[in-house]
Amino acid sequence: GMGGAGAVVMRPGSVGGKVPLGLRRKGLRIVVTGGAGFVGSHLVDRLMERGDSVIVVDNFFTGRKENVVHHFGNPNFELIRHDVVEPILLEVDQIYHLACPASPVHYKFNPVKTIKTNVVGTLNMLGLAKRVGARFLLTSTSEVYGDPLQHPQVETYWGNVNPIGVRSCYDEGKRTAETLTMDYHRGANLEVRIARIFNTYGPRMCIDDGRVVSNFVAQALRKEPLTVYGDGKQTRSFQYVSDLVEGLMRLMEGEHVGPFNLGNPGEFTMLELAKVVQDTIDPNARIEFRANTEDDPHKRKPDITRAKELLGWEPKISLRQGLPLMVSDFRKRVFGDHTDAAT
Numbered sequence: 111g112m113g114g115a116g117a118v119v120m121r122p123g124s125v126g127g128k129v130p131l132g133l134r135r136k137g138l139r140i141v142v143t144g145g146a147g148f149v150g151s152h153l154v155d156r157l158m159e160r161g162d163s164v165i166v167v168d169n170f171f172t173g174r175k176e177n178v179v180h181h182f183g184n185p186n187f188e189l190i191r192h193d194v195v196e197p198i199l200l201e202v203d204q205i206y207h208l209a210c211p212a213s214p215v216h217y218k219f220n221p222v223k224t225i226k227t228n229v230v231g232t233l234n235m236l237g238l239a240k241r242v243g244a245r246f247l248l249t250s251t252s253e254v255y256g257d258p259l260q261h262p263q264v265e266t267y268w269g270n271v272n273p274i275g276v277r278s279c280y281d282e283g284k285r286t287a288e289t290l291t292m293d294y295h296r297g298a299n300l301e302v303r304i305a306r307i308f309n310t311y312g313p314r315m316c317i318d319d320g321r322v323v324s325n326f327v328a329q330a331l332r333k334e335p336l337t338v339y340g341d342g343k344q345t346r347s348f349q350y351v352s353d354l355v356e357g358l359m360r361l362m363e364g365e366h367v368g369p370f371n372l373g374n375p376g377e378f379t380m381l382e383l384a385k386v387v388q389d390t391i392d393p394n395a396r397i398e399f400r401a402n403t404e405d406d407p408h409k410r411k412p413d414i415t416r417a418k419e420l421l422g423w424e425p426k427i428s429l430r431q432g433l434p435l436m437v438s439d440f441r442k443r444v445f446g447d448h449t450d451a452a453t
């Protein structure tokens with residue numbers, strides 16, 4: 111199709127991808143809010159490939175036109191610059207609601223805006239779904255578990271979240287978004303789906319978004335020290351973006367509301383992650399310790415039993431397999447073989 115020159119390759123070899131989802135209804139009209147962002151743009155690629163009509167709604171706070179430019183000119187694709195905090199009228203069959211900054215640096219930049227996006231933005235998209243009878247999928251987050259007292263985290267765990275901290279605009283915002291979603295489901299009979307996404311990485315992440323994987327990869331490529339916050343013993347579980355997109359689509363097409371944890375159970379300390387980055391990019395990369403940020407969760411690892419059983423989904427790509435796929439994209443962008451050359 112239109113995916114030519116500028117398209118970033120995201121599908122690693124034969125993994126994922128080609129398997130049809132069991133249903134091949136033609137001509138679905140699908141809105142992806144936040145579709146110009148990291149996860150959203152990969153989702154849009156898969157939906158376009160499947161032959162659906164896709165409308166991306168994005169205010170470009172953290173998203174970029176470059177992420178979807180390869181679809182410009184395709185009559186099945188439309189890009190609308192719009193802030194989901196404002197109402198919008200569209201006629202569609204499905205709504206993937208991703209609009210919301212995901213990196214702590216970005217969501218703390220304007221916390222009130224983050225809350226409005228999560229609460230008012232989600233309310234508007236639910237109102238839209240109700241008016242046209244569309245199925246609605248919310249991309250929630252593992253952050254709803256806060257600094258978890260259960261490990262690994264199961265969907266039935268209610269979490270341990272600070273309501274008045276610097277991360278609350280995001281954590282509590284997403285918790286409220288989940289509440290709204292369930293209230294529209296129960297009250298208005300809306301068809302809804304909830305995904306709780308764990309840390310995800312891959313091509314098209316913002317290079318300087320402050321997340322740990324993008325930081326380490328960019329730092330190693332630039333021959334800068336890898337900045338480990340705190341003692342580096344806190345853990346995260348890192349999922350490659352194509353695995354997540356497959357999970358989101360299975361969730362949307364399946365018959366279960368959720369919530370579903372979508373994440374890779376492979377758990378790493380930040381020091382272990384640094385080691386993988388060293389092995390992948392530069393064995394001589396130095397490590398520099400920095401003070402940790404406030405309220406940083408100590409550990410995080412998804413229990414994905416529910417997604418395995420009810421969606422037939424599990425991640426296929428390990429960190430050591432996925433990281434090189436992201437590195438080649440970052441290498442191009444960091445060393446600017448096109449527009450970034452000035453920096």
Ligand code: NAD
Pocket residue numbers: 143144145146147148149150167168169170171172173174192193194195207208209210211212213227231249250251252306307308309310311316
């Ligand atoms: P991202 O920042 O790359 O993408 C978010 C997109 O939403 C951007 O294109 C941004 O411009 C857009 N956006 C933000 N506020 C908006 C608004 N008010 N109106 C319209 N558009 C707006 O982040 P991502 O990593 O692609 O995350 C996508 C979704 O997945 C988010 O909802 C995030 O909370 C969730 N999530 C992501 C991760 C992860 O590790 N990437 C983990 C958990 C949850």
Ligand code: UDP
Pocket residue numbers: 196197198199200233234235236237238239240241
């Ligand atoms: N909304 C929207 N597009 C629509 C329908 C609704 O943006 O197509 C917004 C609407 O402006 C409202 C929100 O969604 O702010 C919730 O709508 P709903 O009809 O559920 O509630 P109400 O308008 O009755 O408060």
Ligand code: UDP
Pocket residue numbers: 213214309320321322323325326337338339340342344346380402403406407
């Ligand atoms: N982190 C780090 N170095 C960095 C950026 C982050 O050690 O340059 C740590 C951070 O303190 C946290 C973990 O990496 O413990 C994951 O942070 P990130 O911002 O990627 O995502 P989070 O899971 O906190 O939303």
